Amino acid sequence: MNTGIKIENIEKSFGTNPVLKGINLEVPSGQLVSILGSSGCGKTTLLRIVAGLERATSGHVYFDEELQDLITVEKRAIAMVFQKALLFPSMTIGENVAFSLRASKNPPKDIDKRVEEMLELVKLPGFASRRPGELSGGQEQRVSLARALMRNPKVLLLDEPLSALDANLRVEMRNFIREIHDSFEMTTLFVTHDQEEAMAISDKIAFMESGVLEQYDVPESFVSTPESRKVAKFFGCRNVFPGTIVGDTFEHPFGRTISETDCTWFTQLTCNTNQNHFNAHLANSNPVSNGKIIVNSGLTVAMILGISVIDMSQNAVANLGWTDIKLTHPVYVGDTLYAESICTGVRESSSKPDMGIISMFTRGLNQDGVEIVTWNRSVMIPKRSSGIGQNYFPTPISGPIESRLN
Numbered sequence: 001m002n003t004g005i006k007i008e009n010i011e012k013s014f015g016t017n018p019v020l021k022g023i024n025l026e027v028p029s030g031q032l033v034s035i036l037g038s039s040g041c042g043k044t045t046l047l048r049i050v051a052g053l054e055r056a057t058s059g060h061v062y063f064d065e066e067l068q069d070l071i072t073v074e075k076r077a078i079a080m081v082f083q084k085a086l087l088f089p090s091m092t093i094g095e096n097v098a099f100s101l102r103a104s105k106n107p108p109k110d111i112d113k114r115v116e117e118m119l120e121l122v123k124l125p126g127f128a129s130r131r132p133g134e135l136s137g138g139q140e141q142r143v144s145l146a147r148a149l150m151r152n153p154k155v156l157l158l159d160e161p162l163s164a165l166d167a168n169l170r171v172e173m174r175n176f177i178r179e180i181h182d183s184f185e186m187t188t189l190f191v192t193h194d195q196e197e198a199m200a201i202s203d204k205i206a207f208m209e210s211g212v213l214e215q216y217d218v219p220e221s222f223v224s225t226p227e228s229r230k231v232a233k234f235f236g237c238r239n240v241f242p243g244t245i246v247g248d249t250f251e252h253p254f255g256r257t258i259s260e261t262d263c264t265w266f267t268q269l270t271c272n273t274n275q276n277h278f279n280a281h282l283a284n285s286n287p288v289s290n291g292k293i294i295v296n297s298g299l300t301v302a303m304i305l306g307i308s309v310i311d312m313s314q315n316a317v318a319n320l321g322w323t324d325i326k327l328t329h330p331v332y333v334g335d336t337l338y339a340e341s342i343c344t345g346v347r348e349s350s351s352k353p354d355m356g357i358i359s360m361f362t363r364g365l366n367q368d369g370v371e372i373v374t375w376n377r378s379v380m381i382p383k384r385s386s387g388i389g390q391n392y393f394p395t396p397i398s399g400p401i402e403s404r405l406n
Contacts, residue, residue, distance in 0.1 A: 003063045003077060003154035003187050004029040005050065010059035012045055019045050021211045023059070027204075032181045032188040034198035037208035038234070043191045044159055046208075050189060051157050052076050063155065079148035080157040083164060085140035087132040093119070094128030097147045118146035121180070138169045145180065156181070156188045162197065170194075174201050195222075195235060207231055248343045250311040255367075256303055257336040258295050266299040288330075295331040304364035304373055307339040312360050315389045316379035320357065325375040329366070336367040344376070354386035 005027040012020035019042045027033045035043040048054040050061055052073035061068045068076060079100075087096045097115045106114075119127055122142040132140060141161055148156065158177065162170045178201040181188045192198055198205050199219045206216045215227045226232040260278075267277040275282045276289065277296045284291040313319075331337065345359035359378040366372055382388035398404070 005155065005187060005189070006060075006062040007046070007050065008060045008062065010046065010049060010061070011057045012042070012049065012054070013057050019211050020049075020056070023208075023213050025206055025213060025216060027187055027189065029064070029187050030185055031203040032178065032190060032201060033204045033206060034190045034192055034202040035206045035208060036192055036195060036198040038193055041208040042211040043208050047080075047157055047159055047189060047191050050155075051078055051080050077154040078157055079151050079153035079155075080159065081141070081144050081148050081161045083160040085132075085137075085144040087140060087143060089132050091132075092128060093124070093130045093132070093135070093143055096132065096143060097128075097150060100147060100150050114150060115146075118149055119143075121149070121183070122146045123176075136169075137165050138173055141165070141173060142176075145177075149180070149184065152184075153186060156184075156186045158188065158190045160191055160193070162192070162194075170197070177201060207234065209234075246343055246346055250308075250341045252307045252311055252339045252341070254307050254310070255336050255338045256307065258299070258303070258331065258333060260293065260333045263293060263295050263299060263333055266302075267296045270296070270298055272296060272298070289332065292332040295333060295335065297327055297331075300327070300331045300337070300364065300373055301325065301375075303337050304339045304362065307337065307364075308341050308360075308362050312341050312343075312358070312362070312377075313379045313381075316358075316381055317355070317388065318380040319377070320380055321376070321378045323376045325373070327373050329370050329372045331366065331372055337372070338365045338367075339363070340365070345378070349380060352380070354383050354388070356381050356383055 005025075007023055007025040007027075010020050010023040011018070023042075023046060025033075035046060037043050045054060049056050050068075052068065052071065056069075063077065087093075088099070091099070094112070094115045097118055098111050101111050101114070115128060116125075119125055122145055124139060124142055124146070127135075127139075127143075132143070135143065144161070161177070162173050165173060174197050177188075177190070181201075190198070190202070199222075202219055204217060205219055205222060207214050207222065209230045215222065215231050217227075222231060222235050223237065226235060226237055260280075264278040267274070276286055276294050278293070280293055283289060283293045286294075339362060341360045341362040343358060344361050345357070347357050349355040349357055357378055358381055359376065361376055362374070363371055364373040384390075
């Protein structure tokens with residue numbers, strides 16, 4: 001019976017360097033899942049934690065429902081194949097394959113029979129008496145795989161087993177690995193940096209970037225519906241357009257310090273006669289403001305809204321709703337304001353088919369990180385297919401800007 005794997009909130013740091021950041025992954029029993037990513041993304045470290053060769057800083061690994069954290073590597077129902085075959089040059093191929101069963105109480109005849117079966121399975125019949133130096137790179141990896149399979153593992157872990165092989169042999173070996181997986185009905189984790197390998201043999205792909213699991217899905221989804229720009233870039237998607245999805249967060253890039261002139265000008269422009277916004281002498285006697293000039297709340301709201309526009313409504317054609325405005329802390333002259341937003345909804349307009357509607361929650365912070373204002377807002381955004389707000393930049397009569405450098 002094969003075994004499912006559950007990786008629960010795994011964190012791993014080497015010193016002060018975090019290499020795995022809250023990895024959550026469930027692999028159904030009997031599936032082949034590739035852990036894909038560029039060098040240094042943390043995929044091998046994650047595999048070694050599953051194997052028991054590394055201890056996680058925090059988090060847990062389960063095989064089915066059994067916690068593996070305190071189970072030593074030799075007692076886990078796993079086998080592992082590394083990037084290099086790691087065969088013992090002084091032993092024959094048969095002795096290498098039988099190595100994991102040497103300490104067992106199985107009769108030597110049974111072990112020899114099992115070795116022949118495994119070599120037959122990996123398409124190396126009659127190789128038992130040969131030495132590793134007589135084999136090609138692909139044959140060495142087949143022997144390494146046969147050695148791993150001798151234990152009848154429930155979980156097979158493969159760490160870049162094809163990276164040292166030439167291109168043609170890699171194609172042959174990846175198909176062979178899939179055949180072996182299906183024959184044994186194991187659960188397999190296959191670490192690779194090669195997207196073609198992962199796409200060709202995987203039931204699912206777990207794509208990692210900088211210690212973060214960016215997407216976990218069936219192979220075709222990484223091309224048709226990548227969940228982030230990082231995923232799209234890795235898989236070579238060229239038609240990438242800026243957009244917003246639910247859950248996206250934005251720390252808007254500008255901060256703005258409010259001066260006394262800003263406050264006085266805005267207050268007078270809006271015909272506000274409350275002198276707490278522009279009369280320092282009067283404000284000095286206000287116990288609520290501790291003698292400081294309070295910034296007009298209308299200016300606070302307008303400033304946070306303006307700071308958020310670049311990310312949330314740069315191309316909006318209409319504000320549709322602005323609710324639940326809460327002024328949670330006073331703003332004083334000299335404070336610096338910042339804003340951040342999270343997208344809470346994206347849908348098509350029911351009345352205008354060439355428009356979409358984006359909803360968001362926005363909050364303002366002062367320089368000390370104190371929340372000063374919050375609200376919910378929704379805006380109407382034209383779809384890219386509408387052509388609205390596009391191609392408006394004038395064509396320079398004097399030619400492209402590069403020509404001005406000559």
